[in-house]
Amino acid sequence: MSLDRAATKPHEALSAILSEDMDAVNALIRARMASEHAPRIPEVTAHLVNAGGKRLRPMLTLAAARICGYDGPYHVHLAATVEFIHTATLLHDDVVDESAQRRGRPTANLLWDNKSSVLVGDYLFSRSFQLMVETGNLRVLDILANASATIAEGEVLQLTAARDLRTDEDVYLKVVRGKTAALFSAATEVGGVIAGADDAQVQALFDYGDALGIAFQIVDDLLDYQGDPKATGKNVGDDFRERKLTLPVIKAVALADGEERAFWQRVIEKGRQEEGDLDHALTLLHRHGALEATRDDALSWAAKAKTAMQTLPESELRTLLIALSDYVVARVN
Amino acid sequence: MSLDRAATKPHEALSAILSEDMDAVNALIRARMASEHAPRIPEVTAHLVNAGGKRLRPMLTLAAARICGYDGPYHVHLAATVEFIHTATLLHDDVVDESAQRRGRPTANLLWDNKSSVLVGDYLFSRSFQLMVETGNLRVLDILANASATIAEGEVLQLTAARDLRTDEDVYLKVVRGKTAALFSAATEVGGVIAGADDAQVQALFDYGDALGIAFQIVDDLLDYQGDPKATGKNVGDDFRERKLTLPVIKAVALADGEERAFWQRVIEKGRQEEGDLDHALTLLHRHGALEATRDDALSWAAKAKTAMQTLPESELRTLLIALSDYVVARVN
Numbered sequence: 001m002s003l004d005r006a007a008t009k010p011h012e013a014l015s016a017i018l019s020e021d022m023d024a025v026n027a028l029i030r031a032r033m034a035s036e037h038a039p040r041i042p043e044v045t046a047h048l049v050n051a052g053g054k055r056l057r058p059m060l061t062l063a064a065a066r067i068c069g070y071d072g073p074y075h076v077h078l079a080a081t082v083e084f085i086h087t088a089t090l091l092h093d094d095v096v097d098e099s100a101q102r103r104g105r106p107t108a109n110l111l112w113d114n115k116s117s118v119l120v121g122d123y124l125f126s127r128s129f130q131l132m133v134e135t136g137n138l139r140v141l142d143i144l145a146n147a148s149a150t151i152a153e154g155e156v157l158q159l160t161a162a163r164d165l166r167t168d169e170d171v172y173l174k175v176v177r178g179k180t181a182a183l184f185s186a187a188t189e190v191g192g193v194i195a196g197a198d199d200a201q202v203q204a205l206f207d208y209g210d211a212l213g214i215a216f217q218i219v220d221d222l223l224d225y226q227g228d229p230k231a232t233g234k235n236v237g238d239d240f241r242e243r244k245l246t247l248p249v250i251k252a253v254a255l256a257d258g259e260e261r262a263f264w265q266r267v268i269e270k271g272r273q274e275e276g277d278l279d280h281a282l283t284l285l286h287r288h289g290a291l292e293a294t295r296d297d298a299l300s301w302a303a304k305a306k307t308a309m310q311t312l313p314e315s316e317l318r319t320l321l322i323a324l325s326d327y328v329v330a331r332v333n
Numbered sequence: 334m335s336l337d338r339a340a341t342k343p344h345e346a347l348s349a350i351l352s353e354d355m356d357a358v359n360a361l362i363r364a365r366m367a368s369e370h371a372p373r374i375p376e377v378t379a380h381l382v383n384a385g386g387k388r389l390r391p392m393l394t395l396a397a398a399r400i401c402g403y404d405g406p407y408h409v410h411l412a413a414t415v416e417f418i419h420t421a422t423l424l425h426d427d428v429v430d431e432s433a434q435r436r437g438r439p440t441a442n443l444l445w446d447n448k449s450s451v452l453v454g455d456y457l458f459s460r461s462f463q464l465m466v467e468t469g470n471l472r473v474l475d476i477l478a479n480a481s482a483t484i485a486e487g488e489v490l491q492l493t494a495a496r497d498l499r500t501d502e503d504v505y506l507k508v509v510r511g512k513t514a515a516l517f518s519a520a521t522e523v524g525g526v527i528a529g530a531d532d533a534q535v536q537a538l539f540d541y542g543d544a545l546g547i548a549f550q551i552v553d554d555l556l557d558y559q560g561d562p563k564a565t566g567k568n569v570g571d572d573f574r575e576r577k578l579t580l581p582v583i584k585a586v587a588l589a590d591g592e593e594r595a596f597w598q599r600v601i602e603k604g605r606q607e608e609g610d611l612d613h614a615l616t617l618l619h620r621h622g623a624l625e626a627t628r629d630d631a632l633s634w635a636a637k638a639k640t641a642m643q644t645l646p647e648s649e650l651r652t653l654l655i656a657l658s659d660y661v662v663a664r665v666n
Contacts, residue, residue: 037490118428122485125481126478126485130481149463151459152453157370160372160373
């Protein structure tokens with residue numbers, strides 16, 4: 001508790017405060033991802049689960065439960081549940097089509113074949129399902145079932161919406177909730193529910209996770225057009241080359257004149273990209289203030305997250321979750 | 334109730350008796366597979382769900398609940414749950430790898446790409462999850478969570494076991510439970526649980542579904558080596574050409590001498606098949622009585638199913654489920 005918080009990133013400080021709980025989560029994840037009979041399962045999951053990542057989602061669950069005063073054992077089950085769902089969706093995102101490979105897109109499943117990615121993902125989903133049933137809490141099951149449906153529907157929606165210029169900001173939000181925010185909001189909400197928090201607190205936790213997830217994804221989309229490759233690990237224009245209709249482009253398309261619209265149709269819908277198209281896209285984005293408007297949206301979602309969290313009882317964890325919402329947008333602010 | 338049962342197949346007679354319940358199941362399936370936002374979802378599921386199939390699994394749930402005297406609404410939810418899980422696993426089985434396509438194996442997902450098969454399958458899983466949560470019955474959720482894990486683990490196990498001559502009958506049974514029997518047994522078991530049946534009845538329903546599913550799959554494997562293509566719709570030797578280690582081959586491998594073992598290694602493990610290999614495989618299967626022994630196993634599992642069902646209260650539905658266990662093995666008896 002005596003860490004120098006000023007020099008520490010919020011998720012690192014969270015990880016330090018929650019380290020005992022996180023150890024329990026990691027032990028549970030290791031125990032449940034094992035399979036007595038199918039050695040392929042730990043082979044596939046090990047590089048995903050051991051690599052660790054930031055474990056942001058399980059930390060959200062643990063923090064939410066603790067903020068609401070929980071001292072039972074099941075926040076650990078729910079945190080592991082959320083991480084398993086996240087890992088399963090990563091595996092299913094790894095599935096690629098021959099045509100996609102042929103287009104020269106980097107394939108995510110170089111290590112494992114499609115079939116293993118699908119089936120091991122299914123295994124992790126079923127493991128997460130067992131973990132949540134163990135909590136014996138029907139409301140938690142209801143929340144996670146609905147989140148699963150939102151995630152799957154958003155992922156399917158993205159298949160058709162990503163290259164369709166009719167995709168508007170409403171559809172974009174549905175896709176973003178599916179890709180990111182639905183699991184964030186379920187992660188925080190179930191933490192409150194398992195702690196027996198009142199309805200207003202549970203709603204605030206949902207709102208925080210939802211807004212944080214949306215801010216997170218919008219920042220990601222924005223950095224694809226204006227990030228520093230060294231800091232983001234992404235090349236500028238990756239989304240553009242993959243013909244993904246993200247928020248900056250949706251905003252520019254909404255304000256496009258006939259000629260500009262024809263440009264977006266050619267490069268996004270038809271995929272006939274030529275030398276210099278990315279530069280022209282950036283010109284159009286700047287002309288319509290699309291990057292600034294996208295940045296404003298991200299800041300506004302981060303502010304919503306902060307406002308929601310401020311209604312919860314004051315604590316060090318609450319302070320860190322508020323700091324996290326600032327941190328998520330700091331890269332574009 | 335006045336149908337001429339003697340001239341009717343058991344599953345057709347079940348379908349007739351349960352027609353009101355099945356209408357409710359079909360209406361629920363149609364309502365829940367819809368998606369307001371993602372039109373790709375009904376496009377993909379329509380051909381699977383409307384084509385109908387025999388709807389064997391949901392009928393097992395309905396019949397089990399009715400045999401145990403249930404008159405509430407939730408057997409319909411559970412029947413739809415079971416059908417959604419079945420359809421989702423079919424979609425995930427559709428996912429293929431480029432290498433598999435190159436080997437000239439017929440691809441199951443000609444209509445839809447891998448990504449759609451995975452994500453729409455996930456959507457159906459999440460829909461099934463919502464349906465079972467609506468029953469508010471934690472024991473049902475526990476059974477279905479465990480069945481999901483058995484299914485996924487069996488499917489992954491099959492990836493590595495199917496071409497490995499060390500695969501024995503124990504491993505084969507695990508794979509078969511994953512592919513078929515775990516969903517059959519969960520289908521019947523949850524029907525009893527939702528009806529509030531006592532432990533012995535629930536166990537009998539589980540045993541019936543488990544044994545029926547195993548008999549069903551063994552018959553399928555056997556027909557691949559000795560079926561009439563006109564009746565089965567399968568060519569003799571499909572599994573052999575796909576290098577699948579099914580029960581007849583496992584039995585022949587267990588009794589193989591050195592030369593025979595080398596043959597199986599070449600054709601199954603290494604996949605270097607030549608003209609005349611299928612005939613030689615059939616010779617070896619006959620030499621060791623492997624087809625007869627496989628048939629005996631199927632009959633023995635069907636008998637187990639029958640014995641389990643006979644412990645339940647007598648009724649027309651019970652008679653039909655007993656007839657169903659005979660019918661499943663009639664093709665090889």
